[in-house]
Amino acid sequence: MSQTPSGGKAYAAFHRRSIEDREGFWTEQAALIDWHKPFEQVLQYDNPPFTRWFVGGQTNLCHNAVDRHLAALGDQPALIWVSTEVDQEKVYTFRQLHEETMRMAAILQAQGVQRGDRVLIYMPMIAEAAFAMLACARIGAIHSVVFGGFASHSLASRIDDAQPKVIISADAGARVGKTIPYKPLLDEAIRLAAHKPGKVLLVDRGLAAMERVPGRDLDYAAERARHLQAQVPVTWLESNEISYTLYTSGTTGKPKGVQRDVGGYAVALAASMKHIFCGNPGETYFSSSDIGWVVGHSYIIYGPLIAGMATIMYEGTPVRPDAGILWQLVERYKVTVMFSAPTAIRVLKKQDPSYLTRYDLSTLRALFLAGEPLDEPTSEWISKGLGKPIIDNYWQTETGWPILTIAAGVEPMATRLGSPGVPMYGYDVRLLHEATGEELGSNEKGVVAIVPPLPPGCMQTVWGDDTRFVKTYFESVPGKLVYSTFDWGVRDQDGYYFILGRTDDVINVAGHRLGTREIEESISSHAAVAEVAVVGVADQLKGQVAMAFAVLKDPAQISDPQARLKLEGEVMGVVDKQLGAVARPARVHFVNALPKTRSGKVLRRSIQAVCEGRDPGDLTTIEDPVTLEQLRQVVKG
Numbered sequence: 001m002s003q004t005p006s007g008g009k010a011y012a013a014f015h016r017r018s019i020e021d022r023e024g025f026w027t028e029q030a031a032l033i034d035w036h037k038p039f040e041q042v043l044q045y046d047n048p049p050f051t052r053w054f055v056g057g058q059t060n061l062c063h064n065a066v067d068r069h070l071a072a073l074g075d076q077p078a079l080i081w082v083s084t085e086v087d088q089e090k091v092y093t094f095r096q097l098h099e100e101t102m103r104m105a106a107i108l109q110a111q112g113v114q115r116g117d118r119v120l121i122y123m124p125m126i127a128e129a130a131f132a133m134l135a136c137a138r139i140g141a142i143h144s145v146v147f148g149g150f151a152s153h154s155l156a157s158r159i160d161d162a163q164p165k166v167i168i169s170a171d172a173g174a175r176v177g178k179t180i181p182y183k184p185l186l187d188e189a190i191r192l193a194a195h196k197p198g199k200v201l202l203v204d205r206g207l208a209a210m211e212r213v214p215g216r217d218l219d220y221a222a223e224r225a226r227h228l229q230a231q232v233p234v235t236w237l238e239s240n241e242i243s244y245t246l247y248t249s250g251t252t253g254k255p256k257g258v259q260r261d262v263g264g265y266a267v268a269l270a271a272s273m274k275h276i277f278c279g280n281p282g283e284t285y286f287s288s289s290d291i292g293w294v295v296g297h298s299y300i301i302y303g304p305l306i307a308g309m310a311t312i313m314y315e316g317t318p319v320r321p322d323a324g325i326l327w328q329l330v331e332r333y334k335v336t337v338m339f340s341a342p343t344a345i346r347v348l349k350k351q352d353p354s355y356l357t358r359y360d361l362s363t364l365r366a367l368f369l370a371g372e373p374l375d376e377p378t379s380e381w382i383s384k385g386l387g388k389p390i391i392d393n394y395w396q397t398e399t400g401w402p403i404l405t406i407a408a409g410v411e412p413m414a415t416r417l418g419s420p421g422v423p424m425y426g427y428d429v430r431l432l433h434e435a436t437g438e439e440l441g442s443n444e445k446g447v448v449a450i451v452p453p454l455p456p457g458c459m460q461t462v463w464g465d466d467t468r469f470v471k472t473y474f475e476s477v478p479g480k481l482v483y484s485t486f487d488w489g490v491r492d493q494d495g496y497y498f499i500l501g502r503t504d505d506v507i508n509v510a511g512h513r514l515g516t517r518e519i520e521e522s523i524s525s526h527a528a529v530a531e532v533a534v535v536g537v538a539d540q541l542k543g544q545v546a547m548a549f550a551v552l553k554d555p556a557q558i559s560d561p562q563a564r565l566k567l568e569g570e571v572m573g574v575v576d577k578q579l580g581a582v583a584r585p586a587r588v589h590f591v592n593a594l595p596k597t598r599s600g601k602v603l604r605r606s607i608q609a610v611c612e613g614r615d616p617g618d619l620t621t622i623e624d625p626v627t628l629e630q631l632r633q634v635v636k637g
């Protein structure tokens, strides 16, 4: 990276060293966490692209997040749970978090959960979900959190892939004042899944009645009471043992279990808290994400706690009880570092701007935004409104921590509107030509790729499927073993990157990553549907929304507008039921045929372009141009 007008020399040297002297660089970073036994080898890369960090070292995520801080911060807040849905707040000190985690660990052990066993967590944003994750980490069980907004089919496929011994869940979540029962969805998912968990541990919030399956379902409060005095020592794990899997969408309908290690992840998070987020022990971190997403794993639970910070776990939306709630929490808990998504800010932008100035935000140093492109007007609006630096950061479930941003802890470089920033230390980022794999220069659009080995904290493999890991991520650019992010990007002359959208069929709705193939599979299961294509279409508020185009087995079925509307509602209902409302398309349009190439491939990019009113691109291979024209008419309404 060349020097920028805003500086960047010190950071450029820092980054260069992280690539040229990986071992020296990461040995230094590794000192940011506790090791029970020192590692023997910093990096093992004899079987590319599989990467092993801190080989032979023994550590534990829960120890680093909780136990390590007991001496200095035992009576300081660690977990601040706030729910504006049920109007409750509870603060747990590091000591209390330690106790609750040991109780949860004891409950799991009493059910026979051992090191390497999977525990699936399907929970709303409640403190017990944090206890559950930390308890698994403590005893070496592999947690797999499934986003609470997913419904039974999504959950069932994850149960079958993870094969959990125990599932931890709750009676219900709440959103925008509405109770969302989890238990019936969970029961249905277990019914659908081939794998059956031994036990289901249920937190009863008193929000929704639950039917319990005798012999399988356990009550958390009763189990906790049995283990109040539990002392569960940390299980020391080799750095490359598995800490968790987290499912994410890709090109196929089958979600991938992104698998992460223990030591590399702990070091990567500790380093990012220092160099990127600049958080200090005793301060408060507030991320408005959800534990079902990677941001929740890295920057609600593990990152802030490893840094000795209190972390706010928030059940609620940015506009209830009013559009000042996020800032009210910043004032009340003296938040110094905040993390959110552009969509949340776009939602606030529609509200009275005076909410931004009603509270004392003097403790807040910066607002980090990630998960989807941050548009310039939104960035400028919030930056002016708060009078704070806004730091865009670009990364993925697969990487676990930012690939592109600004490392203010190394050198406070200027941000650039529309750009998440520059490659972070440890990432050897390149822009490659999609078809030839050739490296591109500045101002040329290409695929954002990373030359392996990937730095600590990134995925180890796809759970149970090494072949898929290599094939999906490392064999998509011709002739080169590089990690593809599946994002288009461009770099300016000063080394700042701009992200231009996905190269695959993944869409991003309000910062939620969804696979269009999963939605297509769900819609196809409706008896009336012969064929369907789902694409992501630009949306002012949510970034993108899913738009479905379905061909019916019997088009006569929707001869009148009433019948059409009814069927559209029915199809959306199927998606709601199977995948969850989060995946529901904004519209389901019915068409006579889908635009396809002569070899039968659906022209998704052209469909998307037509929906967005853009030029559909090269149509020389289209089988029947009339199909695209009909689609254009349908979209116009």
Ligand code: PRX
Pocket (backbone or CB within 6 Å): 248, 293, 294, 295, 369, 370, 371, 372, 373, 374, 392, 393, 394, 395, 396, 397, 398, 420, 485, 486, 487, 499, 501, 502, 508, 511, 512, 513
């Ligand atoms: O397309 C990119 C987009 O979100 C994808 C990753 O989503 P997920 O796995 O859910 O991880 C989110 C972690 C923050 C990316 O491939 N994306 C993420 N952050 C940005 C972004 N697009 C533009 N700008 C960003 N800052």
